[in-house]
Amino acid sequence: MSDNQLNVIVICGSLRKASYNAALARTLPALAPPGMAVKAAPGWDKMAVYNHDLHADGKFPAEVTAWGDAIRSADGVIIVSPEYNWSIPGGLKNAIDWVSRFKEVPFKEKPVALQSCAGGALGGARMQYHLRQSLTAIDALIFGKPEIFVSFSAKKFDEKTLELTDQPTVDIVKQQLASFEKFIRRMNGRK
Amino acid sequence: MTDVITICGSLRKGSFNRIVMNALPGLAPEGMQIKEAPPISEFPLYNADIQNSTGFPAPVQTLVDAIRAADGVIFNSPEYNFGIPAPLKNALDWVSRVPNQPFVGKPIAIQSASPGPLGGARVQYDLRRAMVFLDALTLNKPEIFIGNCAQRIDEKTGKITDEQTNGFIKQQLAAFAKFIASYGGKS
Numbered sequence: 001m002s003d004n005q006l007n008v009i010v011i012c013g014s015l016r017k018a019s020y021n022a023a024l025a026r027t028l029p030a031l032a033p034p035g036m037a038v039k040a041a042p043g044w045d046k047m048a049v050y051n052h053d054l055h056a057d058g059k060f061p062a063e064v065t066a067w068g069d070a071i072r073s074a075d076g077v078i079i080v081s082p083e084y085n086w087s088i089p090g091g092l093k094n095a096i097d098w099v100s101r102f103k104e105v106p107f108k109e110k111p112v113a114l115q116s117c118a119g120g121a122l123g124g125a126r127m128q129y130h131l132r133q134s135l136t137a138i139d140a141l142i143f144g145k146p147e148i149f150v151s152f153s154a155k156k157f158d159e160k161t162l163e164l165t166d167q168p169t170v171d172i173v174k175q176q177l178a179s180f181e182k183f184i185r186r187m188n189g190r191k
Numbered sequence: 192m193t194d195v196i197t198i199c200g201s202l203r204k205g206s207f208n209r210i211v212m213n214a215l216p217g218l219a220p221e222g223m224q225i226k227e228a229p230p231i232s233e234f235p236l237y238n239a240d241i242q243n244s245t246g247f248p249a250p251v252q253t254l255v256d257a258i259r260a261a262d263g264v265i266f267n268s269p270e271y272n273f274g275i276p277a278p279l280k281n282a283l284d285w286v287s288r289v290p291n292q293p294f295v296g297k298p299i300a301i302q303s304a305s306p307g308p309l310g311g312a313r314v315q316y317d318l319r320r321a322m323v324f325l326d327a328l329t330l331n332k333p334e335i336f337i338g339n340c341a342q343r344i345d346e347k348t349g350k351i352t353d354e355q356t357n358g359f360i361k362q363q364l365a366a367f368a369k370f371i372a373s374y375g376g377k378s
Contacts, residue, residue, distance in 0.1 A: 044365060144327075
């Protein structure tokens with residue numbers, strides 16, 4: 001694609017191998033518009049449980065720095081996450097809490113879009129509204145609509161291959177990615 | 192000149208939030224002009240039948256035009272029952288129904304004052320959520336929560352008496368001016 005192609009990274013909030021959210025995250029590169037390349041962000045699974053003492057000397061663990069750098073250098077970030085106990089999974093929140101401590105917070109003025117899959121009817125809506133609140137604290141540019149709530153996720157993916165098989169879901173995800181591309185260009189173009 | 196309009200969530204004459212709203216023109220950075228939006232007090236309670244039979248009421252259309260013409264909108268609102276005051280929610284519900292509703296891509300800032308210690312934090316997070324539906328661009332920080340407002344605002348003179356509060360508001364207005372310059376101007 002042209003040199004004008006946007007570089008977007010996707011962060012998954014679940015570590016589970018058979019996660020529907022991870023499956024959705026894997027489909028994004030193929031569903032992205034031509035002007036946007038989507039690839040996986042570095043993992044956050046090796047990060048220690050946050051403790052200020054671990055960076056009191058001003059040095060951050062390598063995996064935290066790598067995650068922060070990847071966010072900083074991306075044109076946009078998509079977070080695809082399950083809902084745990086009606087909120088943000090602890091592991092994902094831990095990663096956000098870590099990078100929020102950098103002097104230059106990597107999410108600052110970074111376009112961010114959200115997606116979630118859940119087994120229930122709300123598709124992770126409560127998690128997304130908690131995540132919006134945390135992203136407000138770290139000054140991200142949070143994409144509005146369309147929102148992606150993949151409800152009853154077990155019915156939307158192939159049981160064995162975990163391929164996203166539900167066409168309406170594919171269509172709305174494509175729509176969000178196309179709108180997100182416009183949002184990123186509008187936000188970055190006017191800075 | 193950056194033109195910003197303010198909408199007060201309280202209709203009460205002596206409202207603390209109205210006092211804050213009235214102070215904004217004097218606290219705005221150079222280049223930003225702040226004026227009160229046309230009133231929401233005459234909006235009927237939202238009913239789609241009205242819109243379908245006689246069209247949008249004139250006060251609704253007037254507010255919509257004002258929002259469309261403004262570079263940004265500031266909400267000064269109290270918290271009622273942990274949420275958005277009904278007069279304000281009613282106004283948003285009307286405005287949301289107008290074709291090409293005017294909040295899309297519009298820079299928004301929020302301020303709240305309340306007698307309690309949280310200063311209206313819960314109304315702000317409710318309002319932010321409604322603004323997601325309206326696809327506005329809501330300023331993140333600094334947030335303005337004027338807690339224990341009876342001690343910071345003089346109801347009799349209608350003035351903010353707390354210099355720190357004035358300072359915070361100035362900071363937010365300056366940040367809002369920058370936000371509008373960076374991200375506003377297009378829907």
